[in-house]
Amino acid sequence: MYLKRLFLLFLSGFLFFSCEEYEDAIDPYSLGEWKTFTTRDGIGGNEIWTMLADSKGNIWIATLDNGVTRYDGNSWKTWNTSNGLIDNTVTAIEEDINGDMWFGTSSGFSILNASGFNNYTGIGGNIWQVRSLKQADNGSMWIGTWGNGFFEVKSSGIISYYNDTWEETNYVNCIDQDMQGNIWVGTNVGVYRVRPSNVDFFTVSDGLTTSTVKSLMADSWGHVWFGPDDQENITRYDGQKFSPISLYNGMPQNYVTSFLEDTQGNIWIGMISNGVIKYDGTIMRSYFNNDGLASNTITAIVQDTNGNIWFASYEDGITRYKPGFDD
Template identity: 30%
Template sequence: MHYSRVYALLLLAVFLISCGQNQRGVEGVKSETQDTVTAYGPTTMVRNVRKGSNGTILIAAARGGVFRYDSTRVVEKRFTNLTTRIGSHRFWDVLEDRQGNLWFASTDAGVYRFNGKSFQHFTTEEGLANNAVTSMYEDKAGILWFATGGGVSRYDPSQADGQSFRNFTTKEGLPNNNITTIMQDKTGKLWIGTRGEACFYDGKTFTVPRTKEGKAFTNVWGITEDRHGNIWFGATIIKAKKGATLVVSVGLWHYDGSTFTKINQRGASAIIEDRKGNLWTTGDVQPNGVGAWKLLRYDQKSLSNQKPTVTEIMSIEKMLCGILEAEDGSIWFGSIHGVYRYDGKTITDFKNKAGQDSLKKLQQ
């Protein structure tokens, strides 16, 4: 009987410890498991590539983890998987906030925050609108915005736990709850892409912008603002409906503050402006959604033209995703099979030895 009681107490202790480790939103999710360090990058789909501190690059790979690339380390140890301790998730985005915290967004488990020592897990239980988070954005005031499958979540880190989140859905005026991307312009407005109609938010009202024909911009994934304050984005226009069939037009659009202008028929799933003023896009360039995905560069000297000069850097049969300009001026971009770097001459594939050999040659 004595041994039975001891055994029962041990089982109870194990149960309580397990429950404590599985609690969400609690600081201190720690493990003896070490971060994985390797010479190679992820081999699964890379949705987004972001800047980290001290010239590092952060890479969010679905099912592969979130990686940090540090060029100052030896080649064999340049990629560090930062999410080994929290298991495998569909990571779609990563962000380093102004406080130095790392945020990891997933489409199956909400958001994790890492302060360098421990993880804190945020889900709908802590206030997120939805546990499917596709992208994150930190605005000028240090407020974090999460694009989720159930609306927009606003997180104020200065507020006490339990009061940090404020959610916006169709009840508050969003045109669609399935959010894809968020970007704040120089005037303070938030531009919000959705799988339905895109909109912008001025702090009070959600407004759906439209073409001069009255058409809304749908399925917007990539939005950026250039140095002149112009907004660039890829979008689909629903021209007509024929029964269950939609007649659509895909393209890259430009907004100068008063007029929306369609630049071309090339879609853009991600878009950035580099330090020279060139625009870079990835996307499926075919209006019918069939065909190669391309990394394109739009020359800054011709952006004011109706038909800017476009250079094709890379073409691939399947997806190309997020883009980043690194501190050295190279362009990093995600794909369905990992991450690439373009240094102006050579495209380096980081997922295998051949790609690493190419990298070593560049350094010699």
């Protein structure tokens, strides 16, 4: 496999382990409070692709075809193509070091600052379908695309372009940065680890439960978690090796869409059709729509500055969970 890196300058700014116990029967009302929000409350659309909790306490909600909505705790505001957004299908959200908001879409990406929107489609005539955005500690913004590889946009305006001759690796699902500053990029055929000195590529032969990495998250302990699309197990990397962790939910096929490490150190795992699992390192608890979720198909999980956990669903809006005394 040959990974090429091109350096471009954009002159007018940015171009841009196993578990010991499993617990399923829960009384959610003794644990906390659940509330669902939909278009009736003010969200632009009920089909949610992803979410972000920003540094100011806002919740940003990316919809499938109705733009992006911001909830500040009191009111809702939606941006779409009618008021500056480049495309109504929003697939990624990130806040940069300046507090500006980046929105990945099917037609490129938009940056929203105090002056309004700046919109960018891609490089060399290619329209980027942006699937993931990650602000790195050094100020760079990493952009993952569907079919055009991934990019590092530095604050200087220099862009590092990672595009593989093996076309399948150019379809990026997710990006995160670990405690050592490494960038992890999940694709449908494996995962990249980008370090200053080199780029590694890992597959099932290296210990992943599957080469299709639909979601990943680096936690505060130095681990990296990887979500599959059809496995009973997820994978955790401890800095030395990849290890499978069973979800113990009785489901042979789990499509893991999202991870969250909350402020208590719990790992939340969102799935298609199988609800949410909370893992405290020993016990796994399942949550479903009859516990308070809007849907059993979860597309994103975030925690706000007040400690609330938010769950995005594919067709039924979002759910806010206020943890109770047992949490």
